Amino acid sequence: MTTRLIHPAKLDEAVKIAKLLGNKTRIQILYLLEQQQFNVTELQEILHVEQSSLSHQLKELRDYQLISQQRVGKSVYYQLTDPHILATMDAILAHTDHVLQGRAHDGQPVDVDQEI
Amino acid sequence: MTTRLIHPAKLDEAVKIAKLLGNKTRIQILYLLEQQQFNVTELQEILHVEQSSLSHQLKELRDYQLISQQRVGKSVYYQLTDPHILATMDAILAHTDHVLQGRAHDGQPVDVDQEI
C-alpha cells in the first residue's frame, strides 16, 4: 500500500497560510476587508487593537500578499488582494460552525455574526 | 453601511482550528490518517519526529477531538474522528496550490504529493 505525504514545499506554504489565519486580529481584518476597504484608523476603532500592533499585523498580511495598501491623503486604505483566501477562511468558519453546533448541547442555535 | 465582525466565540474556535493546522507535523498526521490508520511508531518513522514530540502533537489533535486512539496490544493506533476537518485542510492545500502556481515563474508544474 502506497502512502502519500504532502510535498515539503507545499507543506511549508500550507502551514504559513494556516498560521496567518491562526490569529484573531488577522482573521477579522480579512473578514472586514471582504466587505469593503478600510483605513488603519477605522480598523483600529473597529478592532480595538493598538496602532503599532495593528500595523505589524497588516504588514504580515501584506508580506504574504493577501492585502494591499493605497494611500489617500494622510490615511492608508487596505483592500483584499487575493480573494482566494476567502475560500480558505470560509472553510475554517464552516468547520467552526460544525464544531459549535456539535458541542452546543443546549439546543440553542449559535449566533454567527455580530454587527457593529 | 452595516459592518459585520465574526462573533467572538466563533472567532476563538476558528483561530484554534487554524492554529492546529499551522504546524507541519500535525497537518501531515491528518493527511496520513485520511489514508489509513497508523500507530505511533509508524508515524514516527514516516514523519521523522521524536517519540515524545509526536506524542505531544497527537495529544493536541486528540484534545481537539480530531483524532482518536485505539489500543492494539502494545501499540496505539490513531484514526480520524472528525473527517470534517479534511474539508478545511483541503481548502488550505487548494490555496497553497493557488499560491505556488502563481509564484511558479518557470512554468514548471508544481509537484503536489510525495510517495514514501
Add this chain to the structure above:
DNA sequence: AATTCATATGATTTCTTTTTCATATTACCA
C-alpha cells in the same frame, strides 16, 4: 517651515508554542 495627524518600523519585552528530557504507564514476553 513648524506642527500635527496617520501610519510604519525596529528593538525589546512578554506571551505562546514546540521540543527535549526524565520518568511513568501499560502490555507483552521470557
Add this chain to the structure above:
DNA sequence: TGGTAATATGAAAAAGAAATCATATGAATT
C-alpha cells in the same frame, strides 16, 4: 515476576509569535 517495547506525561528549555515602546516617515495644515 522481571525485563523490555510502545506510548504518554509533566516539567524545563528553546524557539517563535505578538505586543509594546520609542522613534521615523510622509502628507496635510497653520
